[in-house]
Amino acid sequence: MTKEALRLHGVRKVHGTGENQVVALDGVTLSLSAGTFTAVMGPSGSGKSTLLQVAAGLDRPTSGEVFVDGREMTGGETELTRFRRDRVGFVFQQFNLIPTVDVLANVLLPAKLAGRRPDTARAEEMLGRVGLGDRLRHYPHELSGGQQQRVAIARALVTSPAVLFADEPTGALDTRSARDVLALLQEAVRVHGQTLVMVTHDPVAAARADAVVFLADGRIVGRMISPTVDAVAERLAHLGDDLVRG
Ligand SMILES: Nc1ncnc2c1ncn2[C@@H]1O[C@H](COP(=O)(O)OP(=O)(O)OP(=O)(O)O)[C@@H](O)[C@H]1O
Numbered sequence: 001m002t003k004e005a006l007r008l009h010g011v012r013k014v015h016g017t018g019e020n021q022v023v024a025l026d027g028v029t030l031s032l033s034a035g036t037f038t039a040v041m042g043p044s045g046s047g048k049s050t051l052l053q054v055a056a057g058l059d060r061p062t063s064g065e066v067f068v069d070g071r072e073m074t075g076g077e078t079e080l081t082r083f084r085r086d087r088v089g090f091v092f093q094q095f096n097l098i099p100t101v102d103v104l105a106n107v108l109l110p111a112k113l114a115g116r117r118p119d120t121a122r123a124e125e126m127l128g129r130v131g132l133g134d135r136l137r138h139y140p141h142e143l144s145g146g147q148q149q150r151v152a153i154a155r156a157l158v159t160s161p162a163v164l165f166a167d168e169p170t171g172a173l174d175t176r177s178a179r180d181v182l183a184l185l186q187e188a189v190r191v192h193g194q195t196l197v198m199v200t201h202d203p204v205a206a207a208r209a210d211a212v213v214f215l216a217d218g219r220i221v222g223r224m225i226s227p228t229v230d231a232v233a234e235r236l237a238h239l240g241d242d243l244v245r246g
Pocket residue numbers: 015016022023024042043044045046047048049050051
């Protein structure tokens with residue numbers, strides 16, 4: 001039996017209060033097996049980023065349950081922070097590296113924040129894996145966007161998270177860097193058994209996943225196994241039709 005890495009059950013997320021309320025997630029139920037690569041797609045404002053933030057414990061659901069690696073994500077802020085540090089990795093579109101410390105220190109940071117002894121050998125190994133073994137002492141501004149994103153991937157993977165979340169990780173990159181970053185993410189899944197959930201607008205990126213989950217108006221409106229670029233683009237183009245048909 002395959003292990004379940006992520007489960008969302010009836011997750012609702014309402015942003016704002018009163019007249020400004022926006023229902024970003026409207027009852028999302030989802031189960032992902034360990035070692036799989038899932039792409040999340042949908043129109044702008046459909047709730048993709050909110051889904052990732054809530055699943056990763058960066059934000060709390062208004063109602064519903066989130067389980068990572070079989071454990072429910074509950075408790076106060078301290079507990080949630082610990083949960084995130086132990087079980088979840090996150091890669092952002094804008095890399096989010098610390099500009100004032102070097103590459104190696106950036107990758108050592110999660111352990112430091114968690115109060116653990118920094119494992120320099122492991123950090124160096126991860127930076128080697130993303131092809132930056134010779135850039136340990138460089139600062140983020142000395143690297144290209146693609147290289148910075150590779151540091152961010154090394155930082156996210158250094159703690160061996162149960163699930164790696166990536167929110168448009170190639171969105172700020174040129175085509176070639178985007179391809180390199182995608183290849184790395186894919187390798188993390190195929191070679192190292194990582195579970196990956198990635199938001200993307202790009203059918204080419206989504207086609208590298210094992211499955212695509214389509215969101216519209218905060219709901220899952222479709223799922224495609226073994227996606228191809230053409231099939232994903234076609235499905236995206238018709239998402240609006242589904243909504244009209246109900
Ligand atoms: N912090 C917030 N406060 C209020 N509303 C929010 C907040 N974050 C998101 N929303 C709203 O929730 C809905 C879903 O937003 P979300 O960012 O999850 O969509 P998305 O699919 O990731 O969009 P995009 O592709 O444009 O990034 C949108 O209507 C958005 O305006």
